[in-house]
Each structure stands twice: as C-alpha cells, then as structure tokens.
Amino acid sequence: MINIKAILNVLSALLIFLTASLLIPSTIAFFYNEGDFQAFLYTDIISLALGLIGLLLTRNRDELRIKDGFIIVTLGWIIFALIGALPFKLSGFIPSYTDAFFETMSGFTTTGASILNNIEALPHGLLFWRSFTHWLGGMGIILLSLAILPLLGVGGMQLFKAEVPGPTPDKLTPRIRHTAELLWGVYVLISVAEIIALKFAGMSWFDSACHTFGTMATGGFSTKTASIGHYNSALIDYIIIIFMILAGTNFALHFRALRGKPFIYWKDREAVFFAAVIAIAVIIIGVDIYFFKEKSLFQAAQYTIFQVVSILTTTGYATADFEQWSTLSQIILFMLMFMGGCAGSTGGGMKIIRSMILLKFGLNELKQLLHPQAVLSVRIGDQPIPKEIVTNIVGFFLFQIILFIIGILVMSGLGLDIVSALGSVAATINNIGPGLGSVGPTDNYSNIPVFGKWFLSFLMLAGRLEIFTVIVLFSPAFWKK
Amino acid sequence: MINIKAILNVLSALLIFLTASLLIPSTIAFFYNEGDFQAFLYTDIISLALGLIGLLLTRNRDELRIKDGFIIVTLGWIIFALIGALPFKLSGFIPSYTDAFFETMSGFTTTGASILNNIEALPHGLLFWRSFTHWLGGMGIILLSLAILPLLGVGGMQLFKAEVPGPTPDKLTPRIRHTAELLWGVYVLISVAEIIALKFAGMSWFDSACHTFGTMATGGFSTKTASIGHYNSALIDYIIIIFMILAGTNFALHFRALRGKPFIYWKDREAVFFAAVIAIAVIIIGVDIYFFKEKSLFQAAQYTIFQVVSILTTTGYATADFEQWSTLSQIILFMLMFMGGCAGSTGGGMKIIRSMILLKFGLNELKQLLHPQAVLSVRIGDQPIPKEIVTNIVGFFLFQIILFIIGILVMSGLGLDIVSALGSVAATINNIGPGLGSVGPTDNYSNIPVFGKWFLSFLMLAGRLEIFTVIVLFSPAFWKK
Numbered sequence: 002m003i004n005i006k007a008i009l010n011v012l013s014a015l016l017i018f019l020t021a022s023l024l025i026p027s028t029i030a031f032f033y034n035e036g037d038f039q040a041f042l043y044t045d046i047i048s049l050a051l052g053l054i055g056l057l058l059t060r061n062r063d064e065l066r067i068k069d070g071f072i073i074v075t076l077g078w079i080i081f082a083l084i085g086a087l088p089f090k091l092s093g094f095i096p097s098y099t100d101a102f103f104e105t106m107s108g109f110t111t112t113g114a115s116i117l118n119n120i121e122a123l124p125h126g127l128l129f130w131r132s133f134t135h136w137l138g139g140m141g142i143i144l145l146s147l148a149i150l151p152l153l154g155v156g157g158m159q160l161f162k163a164e165v166p167g168p169t170p171d172k173l174t175p176r177i178r179h180t181a182e183l184l185w186g187v188y189v190l191i192s193v194a195e196i197i198a199l200k201f202a203g204m205s206w207f208d209s210a211c212h213t214f215g216t217m218a219t220g221g222f223s224t225k226t227a228s229i230g231h232y233n234s235a236l237i238d239y240i241i242i243i244f245m246i247l248a249g250t251n252f253a254l255h256f257r258a259l260r261g262k263p264f265i266y267w268k269d270r271e272a273v274f275f276a277a278v279i280a281i282a283v284i285i286i287g288v289d290i291y292f293f294k295e296k297s298l299f300q301a302a303q304y305t306i307f308q309v310v311s312i313l314t315t316t317g318y319a320t321a322d323f324e325q326w327s328t329l330s331q332i333i334l335f336m337l338m339f340m341g342g343c344a345g346s347t348g349g350g351m352k353i354i355r356s357m358i359l360l361k362f363g364l365n366e367l368k369q370l371l372h373p374q375a376v377l378s379v380r381i382g383d384q385p386i387p388k389e390i391v392t393n394i395v396g397f398f399l400f401q402i403i404l405f406i407i408g409i410l411v412m413s414g415l416g417l418d419i420v421s422a423l424g425s426v427a428a429t430i431n432n433i434g435p436g437l438g439s440v441g442p443t444d445n446y447s448n449i450p451v452f453g454k455w456f457l458s459f460l461m462l463a464g465r466l467e468i469f470t471v472i473v474l475f476s477p478a479f480w481k482k
Numbered sequence: 483m484i485n486i487k488a489i490l491n492v493l494s495a496l497l498i499f500l501t502a503s504l505l506i507p508s509t510i511a512f513f514y515n516e517g518d519f520q521a522f523l524y525t526d527i528i529s530l531a532l533g534l535i536g537l538l539l540t541r542n543r544d545e546l547r548i549k550d551g552f553i554i555v556t557l558g559w560i561i562f563a564l565i566g567a568l569p570f571k572l573s574g575f576i577p578s579y580t581d582a583f584f585e586t587m588s589g590f591t592t593t594g595a596s597i598l599n600n601i602e603a604l605p606h607g608l609l610f611w612r613s614f615t616h617w618l619g620g621m622g623i624i625l626l627s628l629a630i631l632p633l634l635g636v637g638g639m640q641l642f643k644a645e646v647p648g649p650t651p652d653k654l655t656p657r658i659r660h661t662a663e664l665l666w667g668v669y670v671l672i673s674v675a676e677i678i679a680l681k682f683a684g685m686s687w688f689d690s691a692c693h694t695f696g697t698m699a700t701g702g703f704s705t706k707t708a709s710i711g712h713y714n715s716a717l718i719d720y721i722i723i724i725f726m727i728l729a730g731t732n733f734a735l736h737f738r739a740l741r742g743k744p745f746i747y748w749k750d751r752e753a754v755f756f757a758a759v760i761a762i763a764v765i766i767i768g769v770d771i772y773f774f775k776e777k778s779l780f781q782a783a784q785y786t787i788f789q790v791v792s793i794l795t796t797t798g799y800a801t802a803d804f805e806q807w808s809t810l811s812q813i814i815l816f817m818l819m820f821m822g823g824c825a826g827s828t829g830g831g832m833k834i835i836r837s838m839i840l841l842k843f844g845l846n847e848l849k850q851l852l853h854p855q856a857v858l859s860v861r862i863g864d865q866p867i868p869k870e871i872v873t874n875i876v877g878f879f880l881f882q883i884i885l886f887i888i889g890i891l892v893m894s895g896l897g898l899d900i901v902s903a904l905g906s907v908a909a910t911i912n913n914i915g916p917g918l919g920s921v922g923p924t925d926n927y928s929n930i931p932v933f934g935k936w937f938l939s940f941l942m943l944a945g946r947l948e949i950f951t952v953i954v955l956f957s958p959a960f961w962k963k
Contacts, residue, residue: 067854068852153851154851154854155851327894328894328898329895332890332900332903333891336887360880362877363877363881363884366877366878366881366950367877367953367957368959369635370635370950370954371960373548373635393847395843395876396843396846396848403841406817413808413809413810414810419809422809422813469847469848473851473852476848476849478849
C-alpha cells in the first residue's frame with residue numbers, strides 16, 4: 002500500500018519551499034510595480050496556507066517506501082506547475098490557465114517551450130519567475146538523477162548514482178540531503194560564475210540572472226522574444242555555449258573537478274563521447290552552413306556551435322533559425338534532440354551514456370553472430386555494465402519510442418502536420434523547447450489546441466522524470482496491495 | 483576462414499537455377515515478339531555460361547560453415563539482381579543500368595519500388611520477368627526465414643524455425659531441402675489458387691499471374707501504372723486483400739492448416755496479433771476516411787482495408803493515394819511499415835512477433851520497477867522466450883533504427899526533403915515499395931539521384947536479409963581468421 006500521510010507530508014514541505022522561492026519574484030514585482038505584485042501575493046498566501054495545513058495534518062508520518070517515491074516525484078512537479086502558474090493567470094498577463102500551466106510546466110521541467118508571442122510585454126516579476134522555475138527545476142533534476150532515481154531503479158539510473166565523498170550515513174533521507182547539499186553547492190557556484198560573465202559581456206544584472214537560470218537548467222526561457230539572437234554578440238554566444246556544455250555534463254564530475262581533479266572529464270567516457278558528438282555534428286553542419294549559406298567561417302562556426310550545443314544539451318536557446326538550414330542539418334539536429342545531455346546533468350533527452358550502452362549492445366549482437374558460444378558483456382571503458390542495467394536501459398529506450406509514437410499520433414490527430422507533430426513531441430518529451438514546423442525556433446506553442454497543450458505538458462513531465470517514474474503510476478499493478 | 487570454393491559452387495548452382503527461371507520470360511518474349519527476346523537470350527547465355535564455368539571450377543567442395551552461409555545469402559541476392567537486370571538494360575527498355583539494377587533488386591527483395599513512369603510501355607516478356615523476380619524472391623525468403631537464418635542465429639530467427647513434420651535427417655543440406663520442398667509446395671498451391679481467382683474476377687491470365695507473383699511475395703509490382711486501382715473492382719480488391727493476408731502469414735502455419743488443422747491460426751499468438759493490428763488500424767483509418775473523405779461506408783472499408791493490408795504485409799499495391807488522407811492516417815500507415823508481416827511469411831519489416839516481444843519486454847521492465855527482486859521472463863502465450871533470443875531481437879531492433887537513421891541522413895544529404903527521405907528509407911528498408919512525399923503511391927523512384935538508387939538498393943537487400951546477415955559482412959571480425 003502507498004503511504005498517503007507520508008506523501009502529503011513531503012508534498013506540504015515542498016509547498017513551503019515553493020512559497021519561499023516565490024518571495025524573490027514577489028519582491029521584484031513589488032519594487033518594479035508593473036501590475037503583477039498582487040498576483041504573486043495571492044499565490045504566496047495560497048501556497049503557504051496549503052503547505053501549513055498539509056504539514057499540520059500529517060505529523061508523525063511513517064517512513065517512505067519506494068512506491069511513495071514515484072508518487073512524490075510526479076505529484077511534486079505537478080503541484081509546482083499548478084501553483085506556479087497562478088501568478089501568470091491571476092495577473093492577467095497569461096489569460097488562459099491552460100497556457101499558464103503549460104508555460105510553468107515547461108519551466109519546471111526545464112523544457113523552455115513557450116506560448117508567449119511577445120515576451121518583452123511581461124513585467125519583471127513574472128519574467129524573473131518564469132526563468133526561476135527553470136533554475137528550481139534544474140535543482141530538482143540534479144537531485145533526482147543522482148540520488149533519488151538510482152534508488153528507485155528507473156531506466157538504469159542505478160549506474161549514474163553520484164559517488165560523492167564524505168560521510169554517508171545509512172539512513173535514506175540524510176544521505177539524499179548530503180548529496181543534494183554538495184551538488185547544489187556546485188550548481189550555485191557555476192550559476193554565479195555565469196551571471197558575472199554575462200554581466201561582464203554587456204547584459205543587465207536582471208537579464209544575466211534570467212539567462213543563467215535558463216542555461217544552467219538547460220531550460221531555454223529568455224527574457225527576449227528573439228532569444229539569445231537578440232544580443233547579436235559573439236561574446237555572449239560563446240559564454241552561453243560554455244555554460245550550456247557545463248550544464249549538460251554530469252554534476253558529480255564538476256564536484257570532483259572543483260575538489261582538485263580538473264582532468265576528471267577526460268577520464269569520463271560519457272563526457273568524452275559528449276564532446277565527440279558535439280564536434281562531429283558541428284563539423285558536418287558547419288560545412289553545410291559555410292558553403293551553402295555564404296557565411297564567414299567565423300559566423301558559420303558561431304551559429305553552428307551555438308545551435309548544436311543548445312539542442313544537444315536540450316537547452317533550446319536560439320541565435321539562428323535552423324529551419325532555414327538544409328534538410329540534412331535539420332535531421333542531425335533532430336537526432337541530437339533524442340540523445341540529450343549526460344546523466345547527472347540538467348539536460349534532458351535519452352542521455353549520452355544510454356546511447357553509448359545501446360550502441361555497444363548492438364555491436365555485441367553482431368559479435369555474437371560470429372561467436373555464438375561467447376558470453377559477451379557490454380563495457381564502457383574497462384567497466385562491464387551489469388546485465389540488469391543494460392536491460393533497464395533497453396526498456397527505457399523502448400518506452401521512449403512508444404511514448405514518442407503515441408505522442409505523434411495524438412498531435413497529428415489534433416490536426417498538426419507531420420513535421421510539426423514530430424517536432425512538438427520530440428521537443429517536449431526531450432525537454433528542449435523549440436521544435437520543427439509550426440513550433441520551430443521562430444514560432445511558439447500558442448496555436449496548439451487546448452488538449453494538445455495539456456498533452457504536451459504531460460510529455461514534458463514524463464520525459465523529465467525519465468518516463469518510467471510517471472508511466473509506472475498508470476500500471477494497475479502499482480495500485481494493487 | 484571462409485570457404486571460397488564452396489561458396490562459388492553454391493552461387494554457380496544458383497546461376498543455373500536463374501537460367502532455368504529466365505526460360506519462362508524468354509519464351510513469352512519470343513512469342514509476343516516485342517523487341518526484348520534478344521536481350522533475354524543474351525542474358526540466358528551469360529547466366530548459363532557463368533554457372534557452368536563456376537560449377538566446373540569448384541567440384542569436390544568442402545562442407546559449408548556458418549560464415550559461408552552469410553556470404554552465400556548476401557552474394558546470391560546481389561548476383562541475381564546484377565544478372566536479372568540485364569534483360570531490362572540490353573533490350574533498351576530501361577536505358578540506365580542503375581535503374582535496371584534498382585528495379586531488379588526491388589523485385590528479388592520483394593520490395594516493389596519502381597523507377598518506371600509508364601509500366602504499360604514494357605513488352606510482355608519484361609513485364610513477366612519483373613513480376614517473376616518477386617515470386618522467386620519470395621521463395622528464397624520463405625526458405626531463408628524458416629530454414630537458413632534460424633541456423634545462422636540472426637536476430638532471434640531461431641524462434642521462427644519451421645517445425646515441419648516428416649523425416650528430418652541429421653545432415654544440414656538434406657534437412658534444408660526437405661523443409662524447402664514442403665513449404666514451396668504450399669507457396670505454389672496458394673499461388674495457383676490466386677491466379678484462378680483473379681482470372682475468374684476478370685483479369686487476363688497474364689495479369690493474373692503477374693499480380694499473383696506480386697501478392698504472394700508481398701512484392702507489389704503491377705503490370706499497370708495505376709497499380710490495382712487500374713481495375714476499379716471491389717472483387718479484385720478483396721481477392722488481393724485475402725491473398726496479401728495469406729502471404730503475410732507464417733507459411734509453416736499454412737502447411738499445418740493444409741494438413742488438416744484449419745484452426746491452427748487461432749492458436750498462433752502472432753497470427754492473432756497480426757489480425758488485431760489490421761482490425762485496429764482499419765477502424766481508426768476507416769472512421770477517418772468515412773467522415774472526412776465523404777466516401778460511402780462500403781467504399782471507405784474497401785479502400786482502407788486494402789491500403790492497411792498492403793502496407794502492413796509490405797506488399798505496396800495501391801488502390802488509393804493515401805497521401806491525400808489525414809496526417810493521422812498517414813502516420814499510422816507509416817508505423818505499420820515498420821511492423822511488417824509475420825515471421826516465416828514473405829512479408830518484410832520488423833515482423834509481428836518481434837514487435838510483440840519488444841512490447842512484452844518493455845512491460846516487464848515496468849513490472850520490474852515495482853518488484854525489483856522478481857525474475858521476469860518474456861512470454862508469448864504460455865511460452866517463455868529464452869533470454870538470448872530476446873537479446874537478439876532487441877539487437878536487431880537497434881540495428882534497424884541505426885540503419886534507418888543512416889538512411890535518412892544519406893537521403894537528406896542527397897537533397898530529398900524530410901518526408902521523402904523518411905518515406906524512401908522506410909519503404910525500402912522494410913521492403914514495401916511506395917513511400918511518402920516524392921516517392922509516394924502515385925510517384926516513383928525515377929528522380930532519385932544515381933547514388934541514392936544504389937544506396938536504396940542496399941537498404942532493400944539489408945532489410946530483406948534481416949539486416950544482420952548483410953551488416954556482419956562489414957565487421958572486421960568476420961574476415962579475421
């Protein structure tokens with residue numbers, strides 16, 4: 002049986018955390034006085050009241066079990082999006098609650114898909130909140146992928162458990178808390194570095210902070226309708242490229258690098274493969290842009306690297322409309338959408354390490370044909386990957402495909418053309434943001450039908466929580482005693 | 483080491499068989515006297531000469547081993563296409579050898595993709611040969627999938643070994659020969675039934691035979707540019723629907739049904755699932771056609787069932803231009819392309835049983851999340867599927883995806899738009915024929931660049947030979963001693 006009291010207790014505590022997080026945009030809204038403060042105030046009160054009532058009703062809770070973990074993670078994200086959407090709706094700046102929910106879920110899942118046609122029209126408080134949902138979501142994801150999902154055994158995540166040094170007590174909660182504190186320290190540190198770098202490059206403090214939230218969470222919300230292309234600055238582009246790459250790398254590696262092992266990245270097979278994928282994609286697409294779009298070598302490199310890194314890390318910032326590029330370049334970008342960042346990063350998608358393991362698994366099958374009697378195991382470097390984990394990862398991959406197929410059927414059933422259906426599903430399930438066709442980098446999701454917005458919100462959530470975490474809740478076996 | 487002498491010996495024997503097969507269209511060409519007889523004559527001589535020389539040089543050959551099997555199968559299909567293309571080229575009716583090779587490879591792989599703009603312009607001899615390559619290819623496939631590939635252990639084909647009763651001697655060659663004789667008997671029997679049915683429904687004997695070849699091999703070459711739509715006859719449509727379904731079903735089941743167990747189909751999980759997939763697809767698309775295309779219920783059913791069965795069985799005959807249908811319907815058809823027919827049928831694609839096993843495998847992973855300690859096995863009915871075979875099938879699936887991705891990259895690199903690239907690769911790798919976009923059911927492959935035609939020919943071959951059979955030849959390990 003699931004433990005309703007304990008679940009409500011944790012969710013209530015999360016609401017108190019949400020209230021605290023809302024204080025920053027509330028303060029900004031108060032000082033800028035652009036008509037959104039009241040909406041923040043009401044939201045603060047609702048969130049605080051619900052949280053306090055919940056905590057009072059659920060004192061003396063039991064220990065959490067695995068099943069409870071799935072429910073808390075999924076409901077946690079949903080509640081954050083439900084309540085986080087209120088400032089947009091109550092202030093009237095996003096009149097439809099569906100749109101407000103979509104935008105907020107897109108924020109907390111670090112997707113970056115937007116329904117806004119004119120982003121500059123939003124007051125500073127809402128703009129900050131919008132980007133801040135990314136950053137909070139990113140915190141959640143680092144914790145989830147390096148500490149919680151490995152415990153739940155989701156999609157081979159056991160493999161990616163952070164091995165952070167220091168005292169690791171036996172009890173579950175303190176251990177998770179300890180890991181979280183160390184990794185979040187790294188997250189905050191790199192974020193501060195990016196804010197300073199962007200300010201130095203010419204952004205205002207406000208825009209520096211908002212774009213840092215979008216970068217570090219591999220989210221992609223910008224304070225400008227034209228995204229990073231607005232600034233038209235090579236320096237800003239390259240700063241954001243560097244931090245997108247950092248955000249797409251395993252935070253456990255950053256932790257170790259900061260502890261005095263800067264060369265740890267080169268020893269990590271996933272990080273090296275990640276760099277290789279970027280290099281190969283940049284070369285192929287760069288040649289394409291250089292020769293066929295008549296850009297200078299410098300410009301071709303700048304645009305190509307930015308778009309490749311933005312898509313592969315699942316950030317979704319744009320400085321060029323890649324729908325104007327050749328079909329080959331677009332298809333490569335489309336494939337990068339599925340590959341995603343490294344495990345333990347804030348990046349979405351399938352994750353680099355899973356692609357590597359699937360590839361090795363396939364090659365092993367080829368070897369097996371020639372040596373039917375041999376017992377082959379999948380290895381990354383010298384490390385043999387346990388069979389159950391390979392099986393987990395293959396299962397994950399199958400479910401991603403199944404969900405992708407269902408997604409395309411639903412979106413095309415709602416009337417989208419093939420390219421837009423493919424693009425919208427790929428961009429949400431992999432938490433990228435801009436897709437292809439009518440939801441491409443120069444468009445947005447405002448014209449998707451209402452049901453489509455709720456459905457894509459579901460895909461963002463399922464994608465962000467490694468699919469199984471959400472899907473398992475739909476299985477009858479989960480609810481059996 | 484591979485056994486070159488033995489390989490050449492078998493290939494030479496196959497050339498003699500090809501020569502014999504060419505005698506039928508040669509005779510037709512002689513009597514119709516439409517300018518293609520000389521080309522057939524030259525081809526007969528070349529094929530016979532090569533075969534005889536080969537046989538003479540390779541007497542006293544050693545026993546065949548597994549590695550030799552891969553080479554014989556792959557080279558066998560390539561040589562048949564290389565020589566089978568000569569009548570088209572030498573007669574001048576297909577002036578480019580690339581086009582002639584594409585058309586012939588499309589025939590022998592039972593794909594049905596054509597470069598011909600005006601099929602009726604071909605003389606009877608060439609038309610017959612074109613369709614006959616399908617039928618011969620279908621014979622090869624039945625043998626391959628039920629007797630040879632299971633021995634080679636390709637992609638889980640061990641599972642689909644025909645259990646045909648009767649004396650099964652220990653020696654390899656006689657056992658394969660025995661299985662072949664029984665299954666080919668069934669193939670010939672059903673073919674004769676279809677020829678008579680089509681003649682009865684109003685086709686000429688010539689067209690009945692040619693369309694039977696196309697149906698039974700799930701090939702799709704027609705003697706008419708407008709394909710089966712040319713006849714505009716519900717009776718012909720339904721006859722072909724029935725025989726496409728028979729051709730897409732495991733021939734080992736037909737064998738047992740003919741031996742007095744007509745209800746064997748209902749006991750076979752794959753056949754039942756196959757029927758269910760047809761039913762579901764027909765209902766969804768049928769509703770779409772009925773309501774949005776303003777057809778009568780009768781017409782909507784006829785067009786929908788025909789197109790669904792034609793695509794799912796990978797035949798590729800057409801009576802309607804499904805590119806005029808809704809995006810949802812097109813996407814469903816696109817997915818059916820990958821599913822394919824039953825194992826042991828002449829159908830291409832991934833095969834129904836593999837889809838079933840992959841689905842169960844995914845569901846098991848979901849169960850595993852809830853019961854981390856349980857040891858779950860994939861079951862079809864009451865039958866547990868051995869772990870190695872599940873692994874084989876997953877590996878097969880991964881390689882199909884990898885090949886599909888490479889295919890899309892190549893075709894888009896050659897300048898095709900996204901939909902045409904997706905369509906052409908899906909239609910060739912799964913041996914269907916007509917795809918989407920510029921290679922849709924009302925178009926053909928004549929405008930594909932030369933390199934693209936050779937590349938798609940490779941995809942047809944790789945798809946037809948269950949991918950591994952061909953890919954393994956590219957692995958360095960294969961050629962090591």
